[in-house]
Amino acid sequence: MQGPARWGGRATAARIEPAGRLRHKEGQAGGQAVIELRQVGMGYGGRRLFAGLDLSLQPGSFHFLTGPSGAGKTTLLKLCYAELRATEGQVMLFGQDTRSMGRDAVALARRRIGVVHQDCQFLDHLPLAENILLPLTVAGRRAEGEVHLPELLAWVGLSRRADALPPELSGGERQRAALARAVITGPEVILADEPTGNIDWDMSQRLLTLLVELNRMGRAVLVATHDLTLIRAAKAQVAARVLRLREGRLLQAGADL
Amino acid sequence: MNRAMALMRRLLALLRGDPQADRAVPPTGFTARLTLFTAAAMAFLAVFALALSTATGRLAERWGAELARTATLRLSAPEGQMAAQTATALTILAQTPGVASSHALTPEENRALLEPWFGPDLPVESLPIPQLIEITLEEDGFDATGLRARLQAEVPGAVLDDHTRWRAPLTLAASRLRWLGVLALGLIALSTAAMITLAAQAALAANAQVIRVLRLVGAQDVYIARAFVRRFTLRALWGAMGGTAAGLTALWMLPAADTTEGFLTGLGFRGAGWLWPLLIPPFAAITAFAATRAAALATLRAQS
Numbered sequence: 001m002q003g004p005a006r007w008g009g010r011a012t013a014a015r016i017e018p019a020g021r022l023r024h025k026e027g028q029a030g031g032q033a034v035i036e037l038r039q040v041g042m043g044y045g046g047r048r049l050f051a052g053l054d055l056s057l058q059p060g061s062f063h064f065l066t067g068p069s070g071a072g073k074t075t076l077l078k079l080c081y082a083e084l085r086a087t088e089g090q091v092m093l094f095g096q097d098t099r100s101m102g103r104d105a106v107a108l109a110r111r112r113i114g115v116v117h118q119d120c121q122f123l124d125h126l127p128l129a130e131n132i133l134l135p136l137t138v139a140g141r142r143a144e145g146e147v148h149l150p151e152l153l154a155w156v157g158l159s160r161r162a163d164a165l166p167p168e169l170s171g172g173e174r175q176r177a178a179l180a181r182a183v184i185t186g187p188e189v190i191l192a193d194e195p196t197g198n199i200d201w202d203m204s205q206r207l208l209t210l211l212v213e214l215n216r217m218g219r220a221v222l223v224a225t226h227d228l229t230l231i232r233a234a235k236a237q238v239a240a241r242v243l244r245l246r247e248g249r250l251l252q253a254g255a256d257l
Numbered sequence: 258m259n260r261a262m263a264l265m266r267r268l269l270a271l272l273r274g275d276p277q278a279d280r281a282v283p284p285t286g287f288t289a290r291l292t293l294f295t296a297a298a299m300a301f302l303a304v305f306a307l308a309l310s311t312a313t314g315r316l317a318e319r320w321g322a323e324l325a326r327t328a329t330l331r332l333s334a335p336e337g338q339m340a341a342q343t344a345t346a347l348t349i350l351a352q353t354p355g356v357a358s359s360h361a362l363t364p365e366e367n368r369a370l371l372e373p374w375f376g377p378d379l380p381v382e383s384l385p386i387p388q389l390i391e392i393t394l395e396e397d398g399f400d401a402t403g404l405r406a407r408l409q410a411e412v413p414g415a416v417l418d419d420h421t422r423w424r425a426p427l428t429l430a431a432s433r434l435r436w437l438g439v440l441a442l443g444l445i446a447l448s449t450a451a452m453i454t455l456a457a458q459a460a461l462a463a464n465a466q467v468i469r470v471l472r473l474v475g476a477q478d479v480y481i482a483r484a485f486v487r488r489f490t491l492r493a494l495w496g497a498m499g500g501t502a503a504g505l506t507a508l509w510m511l512p513a514a515d516t517t518e519g520f521l522t523g524l525g526f527r528g529a530g531w532l533w534p535l536l537i538p539p540f541a542a543i544t545a546f547a548a549t550r551a552a553a554l555a556t557l558r559a560q561s
């Protein structure tokens with residue numbers, strides 16, 4: 001696992017300073033949850049998806065989130081990076097209550113979270129390489145990423161597609177690019193929504209390896225997926241917990257998974 | 258003052274630019290052309306409004322100055338008394354404080370004066386035309402009422418014309434014109450700001466998805482706004498440069514209607530006055546910057 005360890009480790013070193021400063025300012029103790037949901041309820045319009053939901057992502061934790069389609073997995077992830085605001089309860093990002101965070105504070109928190117969106121969310125007019133670098137570009141840290149970009153692209157098998165525009169890519173290529181964009185900043189948390197939905201088994205294994213490596217470096221990982229073989233493969237490598245979202249409740253899945 | 262300095266610094270930083278930030282927002286066709294065209298057209302008009310304003314300023318000054326320092330005495334007298342009354346009037350004028358000099362027009366001068374209307378061979382001597390005395394005044398002017406009273410008593414046929422009747426409406430008209438020029442400049446600036454605001458809002462609305470993605474990867478409002486603001490500021494700058502150049506060329510090619518003694522003045526700039534229109538492009542850029550920034554930040558606030 002030379003690749004991810006090498007560039008990921010470097011990215012970590014680059015991140016420690018600003019992250020450390022933030023943590024100090026907020027008076028946050030080490031080991032506290034990076035993302036925490038307390039008694040969270042959420043619905044669209046009058047329809048309630050879930051309520052009284054608790055979730056705590058500790059540094060170095062690895063979670064899978066499963067559940068039937070339409071249960072609210074994507075919604076739950078969106079709460080975790082404040083794209084949606086909970087209708088009830090408290091969502092804490094790095095010790096800060098999202099209800100008291102302005103747009104700029106949310107933007108700063110998102111820089112510490114890597115997200116693979118279910119629908120990828122690229123800028124269609126920019127080549128893939130630019131899209132992958134985007135989180136660093138908007139943070140004024142683009143140069144850091146340029147160094148590691150070739151290795152990262154090679155790891156996700158997109159070296160030859162760096163100049164392609166997102167609409168020219170296959171679904172699987174887009175998902176791999178989305179994962180590359182999510183991890184290029186060396187984020188403290190990685191939230192991945194169906195990251196392997198369109199990807200063959202071998203490539204899924206490579207992506208999983210990347211997530212496992214990053215998790216071993218202390219990053220919290222949460223993967224929403226229907227892919228049970230992926231979950232089993234992960235459990236062979238890390239102590240991953242499996243959560244099931246169903247009928248508005250979040251439960252630990254049985255040991256059969 | 259500090260705010261103005263901060264604004265200037267932001268503007269300069271903006272123009273220096275961040276190519277990466279620019280590329281984050283796709284170039285938008287019609288708003289780009291609209292901004293460029295508006296800025297050019299408005300700058301073209303601004304050149305003329307500015308020219309009007311400075312030319313009428315000059316005109317008012319000239320009319321005021323030339324008419325203020327002269328007066329005319331018109332003498333009508335029965336046959337035979339004309340010479341004596343003229344002499345008396347000249348003596349009185351010589352004694353009046355504020356009068357620099359006075360000069361009775363000779364028959365030749367009378368002829369020259371009437372020539373444009375009656376042709377060259379007018380027998381002036383045989384016509385009962387009044388004697389005109391041209392009075393040149395000192396800087397501070399004179400007491401017209403006092404002089405009139407004295408003339409009334411000693412030279413009953415004399416009528417003093419101190420040109421106030423002419424001067425007042427002319428200078429008033431000129432200064433009104435000047436303010437109209439300034440008002441036109443203000444209206445041009447306001448319409449430019451309004452048009453650019455609309456164009457910026459259209460661009461922001463067209464790029465809602467881009468803004469969404471930028472936000473998801475952690476871009477702050479100022480970063481997103483900057484990409485739009487920079488683009489519109491530069492377009493306004495280029496457009497206004499083109500419009501100003503075209504306006505100046507058009508002015509420069511106007512036939513010269515100016516004669517130094519005449520009351521008329523050409524619609525153009527004089528000497529250092531040509532530097533005034535050079536302020537139009539930077540002013541347009543500042544207007545675009547402020548308008549786009551306000552529009553962008555307001556839109557981003559509303560879209561969250």
Ligand SMILES: Nc1ncnc2c1ncn2[C@@H]1O[C@H](COP(=O)(O)OP(=O)(O)OP(=O)(O)O)[C@@H](O)[C@H]1O
Pocket residue numbers: 044049067068069070071072073074075076118
């Ligand atoms: N913006 C929205 N407005 C209204 N309803 C929504 C919105 N987004 C999602 N929903 C509804 O909320 C429910 C949960 O959606 P969500 O995308 O969170 O499900 P999911 O568990 O991620 O499903 P999948 O496994 O298919 O991705 C669905 O019934 C969906 O129709």
Ligand SMILES: [Mg+2]
Pocket residue numbers: 073074075118193
């Ligand atoms: Mg989903």
